Amino acid sequence: MKLIVAIVQDQDAQNVINELTEKEYRVTKLASTGGFLKAGNTTLLSGVETEQVDEVIEIIERNCKTREITTSLLTVTMPGDTYIPYPLEVKVGGATVFVLDVEQHIKI
Numbered sequence: 531m532k533l534i535v536a537i538v539q540d541q542d543a544q545n546v547i548n549e550l551t552e553k554e555y556r557v558t559k560l561a562s563t564g565g566f567l568k569a570g571n572t573t574l575l576s577g578v579e580t581e582q583v584d585e586v587i588e589i590i591e592r593n594c595k596t597r598e599i600t601t602s603l604l605t606v607t608m609p610g611d612t613y614i615p616y617p618l619e620v621k622v623g624g625a626t627v628f629v630l631d632v633e634q635h636i637k638i
Contacts, residue, residue, distance in 0.1 A: 531632040532583050536574045536590050537562065538625045543572035545593040550576065555586060583629055594625040 538546055543559065550557045560573040578586055 531635050532578055532580055533630040533632050534574075534576045534578060534583065534586055534590075535628040535630065536576075536625050537564075537571050537627075538574060538590065538594050540570040540572055542594045542625070543574065546574060546590055549589050549593060550574075550586065553585070553589065555582070555589075577632060577635060587627060587629075590625050590627060596624045 536546070547557055547559060555576055555578060558575040560575065562571045562573045564571055574590075576586060
C-alpha cells in the first residue's frame with residue numbers, strides 16, 4: 531500500500547477531489563499555505579494499493595494546470611523604509627506529489 535501526498539493549488543483542488551471520488555478513491559483534504567507567493571494550497575492525502583498509484587497521479591496531473599500570474603513584490607529602493615511595488619510574472623500551479631510506503635494500514 532502507498533500514501534500519496536499531493537500539494538495542489540486551491541483552484542485545482544476541487545477538480546482533483548471530484549475525479550478521485552468519482553473513481554472511488556478516498557481522499558482527505560488539508561488546507562495549507564506555502565511556496566514562493568505564500569498562496570493558498572491544498573494538501574491531498576490518498577491511501578491506495580501499489581498498482582493504483584499511476585492512475586491517481588494521472589488524475590492529479592490532468593486536473594492541475596500551470597498558469598502565469600502577475601504579482602507585486604515590495605522591494606526596498608532607498609534607505610528609510612521606502613517601498614515601491616515591483617510587478618513580477620511567475621508560474622504557479624501544477625502539483626507536488628510524494629508517494630510514500632505504508633507500513634501499516636488500520637481502518638476503524
